Amino acid sequence: MxxxxxxxxxxxxxxxxxxxxxxxxxxxxxxxxxxxxxxxxxxxxxxxxxxxxxxxxKDKDDLIAAVIERSFETWLAAVGLPGEESGTPLERVVTMAGNVARSLVAAPEFLRLGLMLALERRPTEPQGRTVFLQVRGIAVQKITAVFGELLPELDERVVHTLTTYAVAGADGLFVQREINGDAVDLVAMFELHARLVYEAAVRMAAEDGSGRGAVG
Amino acid sequence: MxxxxxxxxxxxxxxxxxxxxxxxxxxxxxxxxxxxxxxxxxxxxxxxxxxxxxxxxKDKDDLIAAVIERSFETWLAAVGLPGEESGTPLERVVTMAGNVARSLVAAPEFLRLGLMLALERRPTEPQGRTVFLQVRGIAVQKITAVFGELLPELDERVVHTLTTYAVAGADGLFVQREINGDAVDLVAMFELHARLVYEAAVRMAAEDGSGRGAVG
DNA sequence: CTCCAATTGTAGCGGTCGATACGACAATGG
DNA sequence: CCATTGTCGTATCGACCGCTACAATTGGAG
Incomplete structure (x- = not known):
């Protein structure tokens, strides 16, 4: 052996x-x-x-799908286990966002290639696109779980909106960095994003039940 | 005639x-x-x-570039002139965001194709990518101008951060809609995004000069 | 009607595409 | 030593690629 x-x-x-x-x-x-x-x-x-x-x-499609799968695992390893962050909920959320940002800087291939595939709309969908959307769905569920855990009083629909907004911010900031390069401090922007989303969530939780779900 | x-x-x-x-x-x-x-x-x-x-x-590259250019003009026409929105600054910003969202639903080709080109990193850059980044730069400058006009006391560096964040949110929300389809209410999400960014900007303006630029 | 320029149609160029057939060869198990 | 299995090298296949040459057709100008 x-x-x-x-x-x-x-x-x-x-x-x-x-x-x-x-x-x-x-x-x-x-x-x-x-x-x-x-x-x-x-x-x-x-x-x-x-x-x-x-x-x-098997063929080119299978190759691309395998690439997506492996780059997702590489990225997951770069994110690292959530660990038991200490501090206030806000601090923990900000720390998690920073970790995600660092992992995307270290291993950007997964999201870059995945977004390219996701934006395409072929008549016959490539297997790689399906794989990307699947693993992306896993990440989305994790974010949803974080919201439900940190702010259990939030309405389910509100959680969905917040999750969509959080993921969209991550995608968009990543795209900004792909376009503008190192001029974008991805970690700082992710931490800012986490703060804004968390504060919005807290306000939504406080307003919940008063008849309106809007912020402001 | x-x-x-x-x-x-x-x-x-x-x-x-x-x-x-x-x-x-x-x-x-x-x-x-x-x-x-x-x-x-x-x-x-x-x-x-x-x-x-x-x-x-002239060739395929020229064709793609022309497509980008025309789809940008189509999208600009869909956005419509800013007009003299009435109401509070927040209401005006939210209205503008909603208009942009509606234009992206009506004419998504520009941003979809542009993002696809922007994410690519060829050794020899296609002309269409250059065109997209140019016209996108124009849109970014307009957003920067709005921030400077609405909150003139903001630091230039903060304005740059806010602009990056605002554009990233728009890109990301658009991607979400491209992936999830009509399940994403782009207008509502854009209006939410506008509110959060505006409130963050107001807070940053209030904190400016007190030594820290962070939010929270 | 004649001529010119704009536009379309036909045919095909060399090259690359994804994919395959098939033999060479190294390692392993018997 | 031999047969099997996994892996690589060579040589291609038909289809399609971007692109061009060139004749045919058309409408307008003179």
């Missing part, structure tokens, strides 16, 4: 090849989008022939 | 053909992105041969 994996040196090391292919694909797909990702370009970048790519993946 | 335009009935009406080509292109490009927009597909959709497309436009 000590040398079970090390014996495969030169060839037939499919695991590493699979990673090399995914590495090359995530780079090219993040640059050029779905259609712009050609098998030949991936092959040139990872140094493996096209036949190897088609041995590891 | 009764038959000035009607004389050109069957052929050689290049103006309408150009519009037909642009109509077909904006539809396909909004579905499939830059690389996915093939001349053959545009030709099939608009009913004109490829040679006509290349008579009206």
């Amino acid at each position: 000590a040398e079970a994996q090390a014996t495969r040196r030169k060839r037939a090391n499919g695991v590493e090849s699979r990673q090399r292919i995914l590495d090359a694909t995530v780079e090219i797909a993040g640059e050029r989008g779905y259609e712009g990702t050609s098998i030949a370009a991936v092959s040139a970048k990872c140094g493996l022939p096209a036949s190897s790519i088609y041995w590891h993946f | 009764a038959e000035a335009q009607a004389t050109r009935r069957k052929r050689a009406n290049g103006v309408e053909s150009r519009q037909r080509i642009l109509d077909a292109t904006v539809e396909i490009a909004g579905e499939r992105g830059y690389e996915g927009t093939s001349i053959a597909a545009v030709s099939a959709k608009c009913g004109l041969p490829a040679s006509s497309i290349y008579w009206h436009f």
Whole structure:
């Protein structure tokens, strides 16, 4: 067991090849989008022939979907476990937002490629788009859970609105950074966003039951 | 003037053909992105041969750029002139946000295609991406001007932060609607966004000079 | 009617696309 | 040592890509 994996040196090391292919694909797909990702370009970048790519993946669609899946896991690892943040609820929310921002700076491929796929509207939807929307849905549910936990008196509909707004802010700020580069301090903007959303949620919770759900 | 335009009935009406080509292109490009927009597909959709497309436009890049430009003008027309909204500054800001939201629902092609191009990072940047970022810069400057006009005591750096945040919210909410469809009430979300940003701006203006720029 | 310019139609160029067939070869189990 | 299995290299396939050449057709100007 000590040398079970090390014996495969030169060839037939499919695991590493699979990673090399995914590495090359995530780079090219993040640059050029779905259609712009050609098998030949991936092959040139990872140094493996096209036949190897088609041995590891069923077709191009499957390759892109696998890229989305792996980049999501990479991003999840970068976010880290929520941990037991200390302090006031506001401080904890701000800390969580900062962590998400840092993870998006460290591993932006997932959201960049995912948003590119999400904005497309093909007649036959690529599998990668479906995968992205699924894992994105998981993240949305987690945010919803945070709202329900921190402010249990909030109406379900209000929680949905707040979640939509929180996710939209994250997406939009990420896009801003992709466009303007390092000029955008993503961590600071995420923390600001968290503060504004949290304060709005607190006000909505206080107003709840008085007949109106609007803020202001 | 009764038959000035009607004389050109069957052929050689290049103006309408150009519009037909642009109509077909904006539809396909909004579905499939830059690389996915093939001349053959545009030709099939608009009913004109490829040679006509290349008579009206230099190449594919020029065609996409022209689409961006025209869809921007269409969107600007949908937004309408700012007009002299009445009421409090908050009410005016909320009204403006609602108008922008309605225009994005009526003419989403501009922002959808623009964001798709903006997220791409090709070695050689498409002309359409440059055009989008330019006209987007115009819109950003207008928002900056609104902040400076409504709250002149705000620091320039704070205005920049608020503008970034406001635009990010708009982008993100638009993306949410593109993903979730009519389940997202874009007008309501934009109005909520406007309220939160405006209130944050007012608080920042009040805190300005007291040493800290943070909110909360 | 003749001529010109604008526009469309037909045909095809070289190149790249996604995908496959098939053999070479390394490692493993027997 | 041999057969099997997993993986890579070579060589292609037909389809489609962006793009162009060039003739045909049209409407308007003279």
